[in-house]
C-alpha cells in the first residue's frame with residue numbers, strides 16, 4: 001500500500017553515542033505527534049546500526065542501512081551482506097544513492113543485483129535515482145530517470161514491488177541548498193508513476209511510494225509534500241537535527 005514516509009539518511013555522520021542519542025530524541029519527538037499513516041525511518045552508519053535498531057524497537061522509528069553488497073558472503077573486504085543486516089535487526093536498505101553511484105562507482109548493473117539480494121532476504125529497498133544538472137539543463141532528465149529505474153528495477157516481477165520504495169533525488173539538489181520546485185518534483189513523480197504503470201500496471205504504480213530528496217528543509221517540506229505524487233522525503237542534512245527532522249515529519 002502507498003505510504004507516507006520520511007526517511008533520514010545520516011550518511012557518514014554521528015558516532016555511536018551520537019547515533020543512539022539522536023534516534024532516542026527522534027523517537028521521543030514523534031511519539032507525541034500521533035502519526036498514524038506515516039513511517040519514519042533513519043539510516044545510521046553500519047557501526048551504529050545494531051544499537052540504533054535496538055533503541056528504536058517499540059517506537060515509531062524504523063532503521064535502514066545506507067548500502068549493502070549483493071553477495072551473500074565471501075572475499076569482499078569492507079562489505080556487508082543483506083543477511084548480516086538482517087542479523088542485527090535491519091530490514092530496510094537504501095540502494096543507489098547518488099553518492100554511492102558517483103564516489104563508489106555503483107552502476108545500474110550492480111544495483112540490480114543488490115536489489116535482488118535485498119528482496120531475496122525479504123528486505124525493503126529505498127531505491128534512489130536522479131539526474132545531474134547537465135541532464136536537467138539539456139532536458140534529458142526524464143530519459144536519465146527512466147533508464148535508471150528500468151535498469152535497476154524492471155527485471156522484477158509486479159509482486160516484488162510491494163517491497164520497493166522509490167526516491168527521486170535530483171543530484172543538483174542534494175546537499176546544495178537548492179531544491180527542485182514542488183512543481184518540478186510533482187512533474188517527475190507523475191512521470192515515474194506513468195512509466196511504472198506502462199511497464200507493470202496501475203496497481204503497482206498507484207501503490208508504490210515515491211519520495212523526493214534534495215535539500216528538503218522545515219521551510220519547504222510542506223509545499224513539496226503537498227503535491228499529489230510526492231509521498232514523503234529522503235532527508236540528508238536536515239535529518240541530523242532532531243528539531244528540523246521533526247518539523248519535516250510534521251509537514252507531511
Ligand code: PEP
Nearest residue numbers: 174175213214215236237
Ligand atoms: C540525500 O543525501 O539523500 C539528501 C537528500 O541530502 P540533503 O537533504 O542534504 O540534500
